[in-house]
Amino acid sequence: MPVAVITGAAGGIGTATSRVMAEAGFDLALIDRSEARPPGGAAGLGLACDLADPGSVETAFSAIADRFGAVDALINVAGINHRSPVAEMAVADWDRMMDINVGGMFLTAKFGLPLLERGAGKAVVNMASVSGHVATVDYPAYVTTKAAVESFTVALAQEAATRGIRVNAVAPGWVNAGFTDKALAETDDPDALHAAARDAHLLGRMAEPEEVARAVRWLASDKASFVTGQTLFVDGGFMRKH
Amino acid sequence: MTRNGTIAITGAAGGIGIATVRCVQAAGLRAAALDLNPVAEADLSHALDLADEEAIARAFEAIGPLAGLVCIAGTNARGRVEDLPWETWRHVMAVNVRGTMLAMKHASPRLADGASIVLTSSVSAHIGTDGYVAYHTSKGAVLGLMRAASGEFAERGVRVNAVSPGWVDTPFTDRALAELPDGEAIRAAAGAAHLLGRMAQPGEIAEAIMFLLSDEASFVTGTELIVDGGFLRKR
Numbered sequence A: 001m002p003v004a005v006i007t008g009a010a011g012g013i014g015t016a017t018s019r020v021m022a023e024a025g026f027d028l029a030l031i032d033r034s035e036a037r038p039p040g041g042a043a044g045l046g047l048a049c050d051l052a053d054p055g056s057v058e059t060a061f062s063a064i065a066d067r068f069g070a071v072d073a074l075i076n077v078a079g080i081n082h083r084s085p086v087a088e089m090a091v092a093d094w095d096r097m098m099d100i101n102v103g104g105m106f107l108t109a110k111f112g113l114p115l116l117e118r119g120a121g122k123a124v125v126n127m128a129s130v131s132g133h134v135a136t137v138d139y140p141a142y143v144t145t146k147a148a149v150e151s152f153t154v155a156l157a158q159e160a161a162t163r164g165i166r167v168n169a170v171a172p173g174w175v176n177a178g179f180t181d182k183a184l185a186e187t188d189d190p191d192a193l194h195a196a197a198r199d200a201h202l203l204g205r206m207a208e209p210e211e212v213a214r215a216v217r218w219l220a221s222d223k224a225s226f227v228t229g230q231t232l233f234v235d236g237g238f239m240r241k242h
Numbered sequence B: 001m002t003r004n005g006t007i008a009i010t011g012a013a014g015g016i017g018i019a020t021v022r023c024v025q026a027a028g029l030r031a032a033a034l035d036l037n038p039v040a041e042a043d044l045s046h047a048l049d050l051a052d053e054e055a056i057a058r059a060f061e062a063i064g065p066l067a068g069l070v071c072i073a074g075t076n077a078r079g080r081v082e083d084l085p086w087e088t089w090r091h092v093m094a095v096n097v098r099g100t101m102l103a104m105k106h107a108s109p110r111l112a113d114g115a116s117i118v119l120t121s122s123v124s125a126h127i128g129t130d131g132y133v134a135y136h137t138s139k140g141a142v143l144g145l146m147r148a149a150s151g152e153f154a155e156r157g158v159r160v161n162a163v164s165p166g167w168v169d170t171p172f173t174d175r176a177l178a179e180l181p182d183g184e185a186i187r188a189a190a191g192a193a194h195l196l197g198r199m200a201q202p203g204e205i206a207e208a209i210m211f212l213l214s215d216e217a218s219f220v221t222g223t224e225l226i227v228d229g230g231f232l233r234k235r
């Protein structure tokens, strides 16, 4: 069975990705802050790991190596968000955003590439966002990390190509998942935010997490054998709308 | 995945086109070909010139209801700004841009709600190779057309996207190289221009087209899927 490592597996998009990859016949190694369970009775390994801690990531990947020996797809979904304008942001909050959203992908690649090299699938997919391209108000750290995810994707695609490994990113618009729930909880006017989230897309609605997960699965599959160093927008036309 | 119905494919007789016909049929869909040349493998074949609007209109009339449209037909021509004949410029624009627009126009009333349209641009929309001014311009225009149409068709739930290949091993590439004195040397170097160290096989472009056609891409619209083996990323 091919093996997929999925970070942020306990979250909205992570859960959907786990399900969709399990449907495609993957064994799962699921990473999140606390142990994530494979969805719907799928086989797999749940690992509690702090992606901002190199020792913790190294330990998780040695457990993955022990259990599976090789990895076919590394899917980096984990991420956090922090609402604060630059002028008011604590340096520690900025650092934490960078450490998890970008540093986490560096660490999973660092410890995951040797396992990917031994696998047959040889694909990395990173979660970016339209926020890497437009300035979401009051989320400067998030916007910065998501642009960095795309740059890291390009850089890793270059480095990993010599080993036959493809590296791509997916950039969603609004997704009906944890990040949106958090934004809704933080606003004074959830109805207005809901309407805004819907109207931001040409398709007139937000994405369901499975729609993002299916794009991830395609990029991770051999059908995308000539796609590397790219960002696939799964944004219902968000970037086209003005 | 769209499970039944007909997909109209322009340029179906070419390298990427025939690979797409095969993928469409393998997915259980019917392939309707529109090309200068007939396509025996397709379920329906209309030999026509995409510069001729009446011929396009008649073909779509005959093909009937559609689950999707794939515009692959394209033509290339050598020439720089300072020496490109006006008629050559107009021909490249007529096939690559107007032909694509007209195919969408006449497919439009026949496209089912929730259908998908895939256009073919190129990495050439992002770089400039000296000597192909009309082609580069036309492929940039295809992206503009894709973005504009994605807004227009969204109200019907019809998605519009583009694929942009890097070098693909097809007759198109063979012809372009044959025109050049150092064509074989350029072919030998072409693989190394991609991060993956090789040109694409046409089936790899067809798979990307299939993804965009299918319900797997249900939230993908107005975007460009670059299938270039890292060509644009390589320096």
Ligand SMILES: NC(=O)c1ccc[n+]([C@@H]2O[C@H](COP(=O)([O-])OP(=O)(O)OC[C@H]3O[C@@H](n4cnc5c(N)ncnc54)[C@H](O)[C@@H]3O)[C@@H](O)[C@H]2O)c1
Binding pocket: A007, A008, A009, A010, A011, A012, A013, A014, A031, A032, A033, A034, A049, A050, A051, A052, A077, A078, A079, A080, A100, A127, A128, A129, A130, A171, A172, A173, A174, A175, A176, A177, A178, A179, A180
């Ligand atoms: N929901 C959206 O609208 C949306 C839009 C664009 C991009 N995204 C991106 O998609 C990804 C997932 O979003 P979601 O909505 O599913 O969010 P979510 O909050 O539901 O899931 C994120 C998961 O990451 C985990 N995580 C966070 N920090 C971690 C750490 N240090 N170590 C290990 N795990 C950690 C969390 O525990 C959580 O389970 C994020 O990268 C986000 O930026 C989301």
Ligand SMILES: NC(=O)c1ccc[n+]([C@@H]2O[C@H](COP(=O)([O-])OP(=O)(O)OC[C@H]3O[C@@H](n4cnc5c(N)ncnc54)[C@H](O)[C@@H]3O)[C@@H](O)[C@H]2O)c1
Binding pocket: B010, B011, B012, B013, B014, B015, B016, B017, B034, B035, B036, B037, B048, B049, B050, B051, B072, B073, B074, B075, B095, B120, B121, B122, B123, B164, B165, B166, B167, B168, B169, B170, B171, B172, B173
């Ligand atoms: N081959 C490559 O390296 C490459 C790279 C990037 C983009 N592309 C694009 O992919 C598409 C297909 O390329 P290919 O390599 O399969 O080329 P190809 O030459 O093998 O096929 C092109 C097809 O379009 C048809 N066509 C051309 N002009 C026409 C007209 N006026 N009316 C009707 N049909 C017409 C041709 O008959 C041919 O069957 C083109 O749009 C091309 O610009 C190709």
